[in-house]
Amino acid sequence: MGKFAPSPLDQRAQAVADRLTRASKRQQLPGALPMLGQAVRSKLRDGTWDPTMSEPGKRFLADKYVALDPEKAALCYLLCRSLDARRVVEVGTSYGVSTIYLASAIRDNLAAAPGESGTVIGTEHEPAKVAAAREHLVEAGVADYADILAGDLRETLPAVDGPIDFVLVDIWIPMAEPALRILEPKLRRGALVVCDNIVSGASSYRAYTDYVRDPDGPFQSVTVPGRGGIEVSMKR
Template identity: 40%
Template sequence: MAITHTLADPRVEAALSRMFEQAEQDGAIASRLGDPTPGTRTHQELADAAAEIYMPISAEGGKLLYNLVRAVRPATVVEFGMSFGISTLHLAAAVRDNGTGRVITTEMSKDKIASARETFTETGLDDLITVLEGDARETLAAVEGPLDIVLLDGWKDLCLPVLRLLEPRLRSGSLVVADDVDQGQGLLRPYLEYVRDPSNGYHNVTFPIEDGMEISCRL
């Protein structure tokens, strides 16, 4: 009998294929709407401006996340920056195949949340995913630990504040993954400097997938 996994479920495959295809229009949409980068606007205003833009994790990055979750078998996965839920589906698929755990994800855009929840229901993974609406620095404050895997893929200048918020709930061996480390060097610099400083208690590797993923193990 062939070994199957949830990423191969036709419902999940169809959803991911559709969303990756739609994400190919990100550049054109961003040009039309104006690049939603931090400046004088609040993060909520930026999220509203980017409501049509996927800003997805790469397909290979999604596979890496799936494998990490399968290997670690986390009780709790936290995601900062759900967008339309491409990365969330990879995380939840791995949780489903582990037979244990949950995914807690965060998003500011009401439109993206509504769309993602429909997708989660369509794929049969909605029972594993809790979506927290609003600023992650507030919504994640009450999440109980220990946290086994954290994915940081929201606004890059908030990655370090979100990590510091969650840090007391990381156990020894927890993994923290930050996406787009090559693309977002400027805004991510404080975060990268922090996790790469041995005195802060992490062991790091930069994984060369697409725009780079920084994988940090809590020591």
């Protein structure tokens, strides 16, 4: 037995996800020093260590994978399977790595429900990433279970219909809380929302965590530490 549980993906999807994850990791080391420089400049200029808050920082990340860790993506797959999810929203698709896991979960749920339909609705602002994500979904064999909305999520998400079973939030931090507020009325009771890097980005995610942790708000939430941490929130 290995150190980690095996992937829930089939061989075709796994091959694509593995290749993209390796590409994401190859970007991380060469990009570490430039990103540190961006962070220092951001702190001096804007008072925050988060370089993505500035236009230069956003441009720097425009072609980066910043893919969800495979273990976190596998957890999202299992949560979608447990919920028997039919409608999933991914806030921040990038190159489609985590989308492959989510779309695979939808496909596998539908395998036991002939005649029913389901989909992952992704959001992505960068046109080149939208095109690449769509190609990767085709290559992974799950394109029939995903639809990527191109453009500003503040314009695209309001048109998404409910009921929504599951949401993955892995986006430019200032967009996380506004996106969830758009989606919240469309979440069914018991729907789950997973947000990545909630511990490593705690100060930047303050508006988001204040929202999902509000005892009088629409969510009940738990923080899972490790690898940047994730927040798992359930719609009351």
